[in-house]
Amino acid sequence: MKKEVFVTKEQLDEIVKEFPTPFHLYDEKGIRENVKALKEAFAWNPGYKEYFAVKATPNPFLVQILKEYGCGCDCSSYTELILSDAIGVRGEDIMFSSNDTPAEEYVLADKMGAIINLDDITHIDFLEQTIGHIPETISCRYNPGGLFKISNDIMDNPGDSKFGMTTEQIFEAFKILKEKGAKDFGIHAFLASNTVTNDYYPMLAKVLFEQAVRLQRETGVHIKFINLSGGIGIPYKPDQEPNDIRAIGDGVRRVYEEVLVPAGMGDVAIYTELGRYMMGPYGCLVTTAIHEKHTHKEYIGVDACAVNLMRPAMYGSYHHITVMGKEDWPCNHKYDVSGSLCENNDKFAIDRMLPKIDKGDYLVIHDTGAHGFAMGYNYNGKLRSAEVLLREDGTAQLIRRAETPADYFATFDCFDIGKKLIQK
Numbered sequence: 001m002k003k004e005v006f007v008t009k010e011q012l013d014e015i016v017k018e019f020p021t022p023f024h025l026y027d028e029k030g031i032r033e034n035v036k037a038l039k040e041a042f043a044w045n046p047g048y049k050e051y052f053a054v055k056a057t058p059n060p061f062l063v064q065i066l067k068e069y070g071c072g073c074d075c076s077s078y079t080e081l082i083l084s085d086a087i088g089v090r091g092e093d094i095m096f097s098s099n100d101t102p103a104e105e106y107v108l109a110d111k112m113g114a115i116i117n118l119d120d121i122t123h124i125d126f127l128e129q130t131i132g133h134i135p136e137t138i139s140c141r142y143n144p145g146g147l148f149k150i151s152n153d154i155m156d157n158p159g160d161s162k163f164g165m166t167t168e169q170i171f172e173a174f175k176i177l178k179e180k181g182a183k184d185f186g187i188h189a190f191l192a193s194n195t196v197t198n199d200y201y202p203m204l205a206k207v208l209f210e211q212a213v214r215l216q217r218e219t220g221v222h223i224k225f226i227n228l229s230g231g232i233g234i235p236y237k238p239d240q241e242p243n244d245i246r247a248i249g250d251g252v253r254r255v256y257e258e259v260l261v262p263a264g265m266g267d268v269a270i271y272t273e274l275g276r277y278m279m280g281p282y283g284c285l286v287t288t289a290i291h292e293k294h295t296h297k298e299y300i301g302v303d304a305c306a307v308n309l310m311r312p313a314m315y316g317s318y319h320h321i322t323v324m325g326k327e328d329w330p331c332n333h334k335y336d337v338s339g340s341l342c343e344n345n346d347k348f349a350i351d352r353m354l355p356k357i358d359k360g361d362y363l364v365i366h367d368t369g370a371h372g373f374a375m376g377y378n379y380n381g382k383l384r385s386a387e388v389l390l391r392e393d394g395t396a397q398l399i400r401r402a403e404t405p406a407d408y409f410a411t412f413d414c415f416d417i418g419k420k421l422i423q424k
Helices: 009-018 028-041 060-067 078-086 103-112 123-131 167-179 200-219 245-259 276-282 311-315 416-423
Strands: 023-027 049-053 072-075 094-097 115-118 137-141 148-150 153-156 184-188 222-227 269-272 283-294 298-302 321-323 333-338 347-354 362-365 386-390 396-400
Touching: 009 283, 009 362, 009 386, 009 396, 023 028, 023 276, 028 049, 028 060, 028 245, 028 276, 028 386, 049 060, 049 276, 060 078, 060 396, 072 078, 078 094, 078 103, 094 103, 094 137, 103 115, 103 123, 115 123, 115 184, 123 167, 137 167, 137 222, 167 184, 167 200, 184 200, 200 222, 200 245, 276 283, 311 347, 321 347
Parallel strands: 023 386, 049 072, 049 269, 072 094, 094 115, 115 137, 137 184, 184 222, 222 269, 298 333
Antiparallel strands: 023 283, 148 153, 283 298, 283 362, 321 362, 333 347, 386 396
16 A cells, blocks of 8 residues: 655755755645644643643754644753744643653743643652752652553553652642642543554543542642653555544543543643654654565665664564655565665665666655654764755745764863864
8 A cells, every 4th residue: 555745756856966865855735734634623721732742853944833822831850841942842842751860851841931830749859959949830750550552452561651640649649739839730641552543532621521520629729731741653554544632632632521521620721742643654664675685585785774764673563665766666675775774774675666776766755744853863973964844835944954073073072182173
């Protein structure tokens, strides 16, 4: 089966004249259409807000597009806070959700007025000692433990996750925070990753809504918002049915009206922190076939490697591949598509049936718009690639240049050897 590509072979021919492969390419039109659909799906909730998970695609040009539609930022580190501030996302438009958090990160989050989401009950005292007070608006991350199931299908194992507080701990945390002056509370949970089912969010919502009712009733706090976090996935494989965001939003609405409204909590705002869903399908890694090898298997060597996209090497994840200009050719050749790292797991595909690939062909590796460039690294001294935005008018805009050796050696700039390296 095929997956549609948002760029044509002719467009790529022009883009690579200015930006050599490999590079990550993003689809502005797709990003804009997707965020509009998300907002429409949750328009029934007056306080709804999407906090884009910056970790997924930390590029200010792309986050700025989402900001135009009222999205905030979900940040988990010092530098993500800085990035958000640089594009004018501040105050309660930032949700700071981190774990094992260094003191300086809490200090900056508080200084910026971000909503702080505590991962553990012990962080209450740590936060207070660090910033000198407890914010009036505060959130806690909840982990009910056990397995998270939809029907008889196990979606994930929250009980094996390092994130969040137990049921007993979140009740105690709310009581402590209330005593210390907190006035508005939020609940946050992430129980399953990359779900491709319209049932996940409504089921998660029911768990959190019922918990919110108990918390408000038993502790007397005011629940201001419930953050459903991420977990809405994308169809990496061409035979998967994509999520229907409008059906998901309507499913959450029904549970909201079933659980929260009768409890007198019809003013609770719904927040989301989507990363993969917001950007994943709207990015691809463009690479060129530069070698072929015929040994015990048939290999196609490309100019990208796991430095540019590590999900296949790290998780064994499937990413669909389109050979540009050969979309309608028969897939009658079996290849391992590999990069140049000194690691045998540096493969974008294993035993993949593809059209005959010739040196010089462009390969588009799909669905790299989230957790693609962001997870890059510099093993073997490899340099991170450029990021390019395909604008709605068909033009290409550089939104991050490719790294150079000077970037790689920049942290040696305080030494004589570093200055020599950078000069070279």
